[in-house]
Amino acid sequence: MTAKQFMPAEIEDAQAMSASEAIEYHYDNDTRFFSLWLDPTLSYSSARWRDPLAIENAEPDLTAAQLNKLTFHLDAARIPKGGSLLDIGCGWGAILKAAVTERGAARALGLTLSRDQLDHITAGGWPGAEAKLQDVYEFDTDERFDAAISIGAFEHFARPEMDRPEKLQRYRAFFDKLHTLTTPGARFSLQTIVWDALTFDEAKKWIPQTVFPQSDIPFIEEVIEGANGAFRVIYLENDPTQYADTLDAWVKTLKTHKATILAEWGEEKYTFFERYLRNSKLAFQRRKNSLARFVMVRR
Template sequence: MTTFKDFIDTRADSAPKLTIAEIFEILADGDVPFRFTAYDGSEAGRADAPLGLHLKTPRGTTYLATAPGDLGMARAYVSGDLEPIGVHPGDPYEVLKVMEDHLQFRRPSAMTLANITRSLGWDILRPIAPPPQETLPRWRRIAEGLRHSKGRDAEVISHHYDVSNVFYEHVLGPSMTYTCATYEAPDWTLEEAQENKYRLVFDKLRLKEGDRLLDIGCGWGSMVRYAARRGVHVIGATLSQQQAEWAQKAIAEEGLSDLAEVRHSDYRDIAETGFDAVSSIGLTEHIGVQNYPSYFKFVQSKLRDGGLLLNHCITRKDNVRSSKAGDFIDRYVFPDGELIGSGRIITEMQNIGLEVRHEENLREHYALTLKEWCQNLVDNWDACVAEVGEGTARVWGLYMAGSRLGFERNVVQLHQVLAVKLGPKGEADLPLRPWWVA
């Protein structure tokens, strides 16, 4: 009986075996915009190009061949089998940009595919275990527990945020803020821009001394402490135990314990009500689009009449694309993460009775923020690798560099939406014009 392997070998026997570089050129339709080298000694592209990729091992070929697309590329990169040329592994932005602009892979003919298969050999095409940083595929996670249940959300948040507080200190800088900063000028420092972001949120929410703020998904408590320093009573909630411990320690060190508290808690377990304002900075991406109605209903129930909500989150550029993240993001960065356009967010707020008063897109600001985080990772590379291992450091470098490109190219956006809980007769008790400095 003739097997598929026999058929492939027979069809391809007459063709000469291909080198790795020749295979790369075939798949890239002959146009390789940078230098490509491989472990078999073959090369493609421009030998004098300042940027490129080096495929170091057969294992890297297996990753690329068995999971075509961003997942296979990520596996080879995270494992160290695919090395960037001309850039630091903590910031492959320039290589990614060249690939985005000039590299277009094509589907080979059946005969060409047969020759590629014979040239690589069947052993190299057998799937192998992915790098340890990769979590289960979405269908396996769904089989093991209800998506966006409290337990499942706690697990996936821990996957991303309970990496190491020390690692995040190196990458994020003194502000310990893992959300988009707000720049007045491109030459502002990251710390200036993060302080400005908290100032903007604080002002949009019309907070003043003696007010009560609930900060949902508070991270390491930077918004909590910013508001408490100005006399606001704040409760923050995070599903990350490491974040909560770090934040409580920082609150105590600043002498803010009488005003501020960060709880290791699901936001759905917050019992207090009557808040003057709710800030949600970088949480909506995690809760699932189908849960927006219940989420905004929950927020509404926590506000007093006239209270304000500021929702700050990553969105897609439209409201029609699939909300699910790509394979790399879903398995390495934000398991169960979902994005949709700002129109859907505004719609869901309005549908439960919140009145939207203002929204703005800060996507260019996030590109600037990510550039600074990548630079911090590069500057502190040895310390980061010592703390979490090179594979995990590579995950963050690839994720942040790719995200920067996404914000620059309008693949994703960052929207702040300001809404108010109206009184029983539709009263908002707000100024007629914006009251904050942009």
């Protein structure tokens, strides 16, 4: 099944959308809709089911696996007590909340392009945590952050029509921007979907234009090359099964709430997301995509 076969009519012209409009289209669905099938932290990115360096791993449920993911990134970022954190693509604020309530951060600032996510974080009222409706490329401040985290945002930085040099230029601009926003030696923990067993030309033919229009995910080497000179990579995980398992858990939970979703949001939305989750799982199982986690240090 191609992406076009289950594309809602209202986004068939998705290629005309701006990046921010495309993200708003997806994430500004009712937060209550997502809360039905995500975990309690509303983590809409791959969980961490396994530690690849551990000899043995427990078998967590989705909630525990998502908490494992948050713990990994917060540990990797090493926010100093009383320090500050920048969360790029902060979602509904799980990292921000944990940073100020559990990790001793005095300040945690999240950037999002979703009005619903901004409202959710503002309503949370966590002392020291704040979100801005802001594209990181356009974010300007005199503040310098002691640590940074980005989960599930890097996928949206490049556009499908970009050739490889243009993609690399876009990624270098991101890392240069992050370099100016962080203190010397700051840690950056990054999680992103990446292309796996595909060439650059093959990847261009695979890009779906449904759920995340105007997005082109990176290859691992593009992330490393983009960071070179601004950040040094000190740790990398590359495991497609982590996201495949997350998507499997999501689609199972979505199905358990089918009656509620049909009653409140209609058949088109249910069908759209059920097929999206199922087809995305296949992409990871077939090694078209993988899930990468990087830990970097600012030069």
